[in-house]
Amino acid sequence: MAEPAQGALKTSHDGRWRWRPQWTARMALIPAMTITIVCFYGFIIWTFVISLTRSRLLPVYKFTGFDQYVRLFANERWWTAMQNIAIHGFLFIGGCIVFGYLLAILIDRGIKAEGMFRTVFMLPLSMSFIVTGVIWQWVMNPGLGLQDAVRELGWTTFEFNWIVRQDRAIYTLAIAGIWQQVGLCMALFLAGLRNVDPNIWKASRVDGIPVWRVYLHVITPMMRTVFFTVFILMSAIVMKAYDLVVALTGGGPGFSSDLPAKFVVDHILNRQELGLGAAGAFVLLCTVIAVISPYIHFELRKARDGGGH
Amino acid sequence: MRFNRLALYGLLGIAALMILAPVFIMVSTSLKPMDEIRDGSIFALPVEPSFDAWREAWSGDCSQTAGGNCGGLSSSFLTSVKIVIPALFLSVGLGAVTGYALAAWKMRGANLMFAALLVGMFIPPQVTLYPLIIMVRELGIFGSIPGLVLVHVIWGVAFTTMMFRNFFKTVPQDLLKAARIDGAGFWPLFWHVMLPLSLPILGVAMILQFTYIWNDFLLGLTFGGRSGQPMTVALNNLVGSQFGEKEYNVDMAATMLTALPTLAVYLLSGRLFVRGIAAGAVKG
Secondary structure (H helix, E strand, C coil), rough: CCCCCCHHHHHHCCCCCCCHHHHHHHHHHHHHHHHHHHHHHHHHHHHHHHCCCCCCCCCCCCCCCCCHHHHHCCCCCHHHHHHHHHHHHHHHHHHHHHHHHHHHHHHHHHCCCHHHHHHHHHHHHHHCHHHHHHHHHHHCCCCCCCCHHHHHCCCCCCCCHHHHHHHHHHHHHHHHHHHHHHHHHHHHHHHHHHHCCCCCCCCCHCCCCCCCHHHHHHHHHHHHHHHHHHHHHHHHHHHCHHHHHHHHHHCCCCCCCCCHHHHHHHHHHCCCCCHHHHHHHHHHHHHHHHHHHHHHHHHHHHHHCCCCC | CCHHHHHHHHHHHHHHHHHHHHHHHHHHCCCHHHHHHHHCCCCCCCCCCCCCHHHHHHHHHCCCCCCCCCCHHHHHHHHHHHHHHHHHHHHHHHHHHHHHHEEEEECCCCHHHHHHHHHHCCCCCCCHHHHHHHHHHHHHCCCCCHHHHHHHHHHHHHHHHHHHHHHHHCCCCCCCHHHCCCCCCCHHHHHHHHHHHHEEECCCCCCCHHHHHCCHHHHHHHHHCCCCHHHHHHHHHHHCCCCCCHHHHHHHHHHHHHHHHHHHHHHHCCCCHHHHHHHHHCCC
């Protein structure tokens, strides 16, 4: 790691003091390093410190131990949010993986107009979660949206009013979320499928194995790392999910579709419960770390072994 | 065989329709007058298409909206442009230099820094939000465009650095060695060798950063204040704050206006976007 670079060897011969390019390289790292150390890790510690205090509107450094965490875990809205993130995470990640993989397989079957289909499936990715939320709020509007349109076709008892129902609003998040992110999963799976050795297909054709069995028993196990990556990326989206809830349901009706990320922002910015919000943020961070640490480990090993290829 | 092909295209067609339907509904609703919306289905094409709702969403109509949003989206469009351009160049530029330094110059701690940045990409912004507010306020730029630019650069640098670092790692080491033996310093090597090599990745990083910054909501909401509201925040206020009868056509026109810049970039850049989105997906 610390082997001398070429430039250093060259300049050290003539004995005189000279500015070395390595020092410039070091200086070039200062801004990014400052941001990383101060704004990422330093601020995480700061948030943790705030979570140990009684702070409400402004930070007050009177420590109360883990009182805020006790309050947090006794908070009904927090538990609703935690339960919701489990439901939403399961449906959203599951839906993205299943539909994304299916779409990738369909596209991989050597179709015409592949580029067009890919462009269409990835179109929602270019839009913000706010835009997605507002569109779907309109589509799922019980009075004038999809429910009304289907009823006008003759099916007068058709019901799709989930967005205004306490017990169903959380599912609407998964619908809008999958719509937006399925294209990304498709693209990642498709890249994986294109890396499959063509000889596998030749061999299976010679042996007369049906295509679906090749996918199920041969290709899918080979795609382990892609499934892993997609799972991690979608989890990260779930943990951060704030914009989509705000635009689609506003966390409602009541707090029935609340998510932890929204709980945190609300308590920090609007409810003058800084300490409680900080405690929520820290719990959220711990969840993120628990989920992504295998991935980080995997990426770092890859970087060390293969130089980042 | 023939049946299989038909089923294949059938399934793809259905999937494509399901993806496009909400986009179609958005466009057609924005072109309808309100009574058509009330009487007809959301799937119906506008009978008398008009751009009235677009005009109202863009420049505002104070008789219809309450709560200080009668400026329409035009002013927040300008705000978004003023945020995106400097934030885009600063975050991509800083990422390119940092990624280059990490990848091409052997330094103690480079791997540690790589790991720190990788983890940093996954940190939910909510976790560092409050300390960041204090910092920006102490700098005296809270609620202003420079404040938002700074916050976007802070949040973007981990991602842009990773993109460039991973790309520069693929540059053959012999090339770097040769350049160094010729006495090329840090900056000449960057400007004359590395940067020209990295043009494709530069394009990818620009496109994605543009999309992320334009689409951001949380940072704009927190750091924008009243004068620095980007378009996503203004859209959310517009949709949420109408009194009296809701004008869905104006809502949809406003949504369309907010989505258009990133949609246009996506459709024009095609392949580059697809290439980069996988690398940048972690930013959500």
